[in-house]
Amino acid sequence: MAESNFVDYVKIFCRSGNGGAGSAHLRHEKFVAKGGPDGGDGGRGGHVIVRGNAQMWTLLHLKYKRHIKAGNGEAGGKQTSFGANGDDKIIEVPMGTVVRDAETGEFLMEITHDDETKILMRGGRGGQGNAHFKSATNQTPRYAQLGESGAEGWMIMELKILADVGLVGFPNAGKSTLLSVVSAAKPEIADYPFTTLVPNLGIVSYRNQQSFVMADIPGIIEGAHKGKGLGIRFLRHIERNSMLLFLVAADSQDHRREYFILLDELKKYNPELLDKDRFLVISKADMLDEELTLEISKELEDIPHLFFSSVTGYNIVQLKDTIWSILNKS
DSSP: OOGGGOOOEEEEEEEOOOOOOOOOOBOOBTTBTTOOBOOOOOOOOOOEEEEEOTTOOOSHHHHTOOEEEOOOOOOOOSTTOOOOOOOOEEEEEOTTEEEEETTTOOEEEEEOSTTOEEEEEOOOOOOOOGGGGOOSSOSSOOOOOOOOOOOEEEEEEEEOOOOSEEEEEOTTSSHHHHHHHHSSOOOOOOSSTTOOOSOEEEEEEOGGGOEEEEEEOOOOOTTGGGTOTTHHHHHHHHTTOSEEEEEEETTOSOHHHHHHHHHHHHHHHOGGGGGSEEEEEEEOGGGOOHHHHHHHHHHTTTSOEEEOOTTTOTTHHHHHHHHHHHHTOO
16 A cells, blocks of 8 residues: 555545436327327436445545546336436445535445445436326326436545554654564654654454454644644544554653653544553663663553564564454453
């Protein structure tokens, strides 16, 4: 998943099809003096449908196709023949995609399963032909219904990454390095803030051929919920994670304060995030001696935590065991 190809927000214009008009045809046969009405119904307009696709990881395909239009229904014909329905337009999206009305912000739907299908906009109904309006007092109605108009409007699609574990921490806390060590993911890693500009996913292998999915979320900074840094753009991805793994670097000036700043940013963005299972790990433990490790542990004695090093592999196995037990504690 190349960084330049990761798109998690698009605004698109959608329009469902108009219904076809009913027919006002009257029978005209050689030996039938007054054939009466035989106009058929118009076809319905095409729906705009959203469908989940497990093979997709991004909304990139919608970035360059901003107008989605379904087909119109065809008009009814003679001999009460129905008009064809308009072609439906199916929008394939990754699992975890949320759709909102761009004008009102109203939540419309969320796609969370492969092949899950929901109608975003219904096509207009086809009009009834004049055959429906024949009665004892009106034997030859010369009118029929017009088809209903389809719906249209601007929609916002947002992707919330579906992962078991979300990595939360300040820039340079070691999130990308951890992901690269425990999975086959190859995120960009460098010794400066905001190396990670898009979320990265990795599948972590566990015992007995089991696995779980870990997501590296771009670093959060103090004030991220107000739009500072890059955090606000990606905080929504954390909403879909089963548990949150907080990373604080061993060389932090105040480990406890940094942890609670991260908690506070999540709370201000969405208080429900604090209901998720969470665990604190101190990264870059290879920088610490025994005395410093004990000092930091004392500072965090009321917070469950674990020291690890992605460089030396220290406690990596124990970290995976801890994550697995939290994910499967029920």
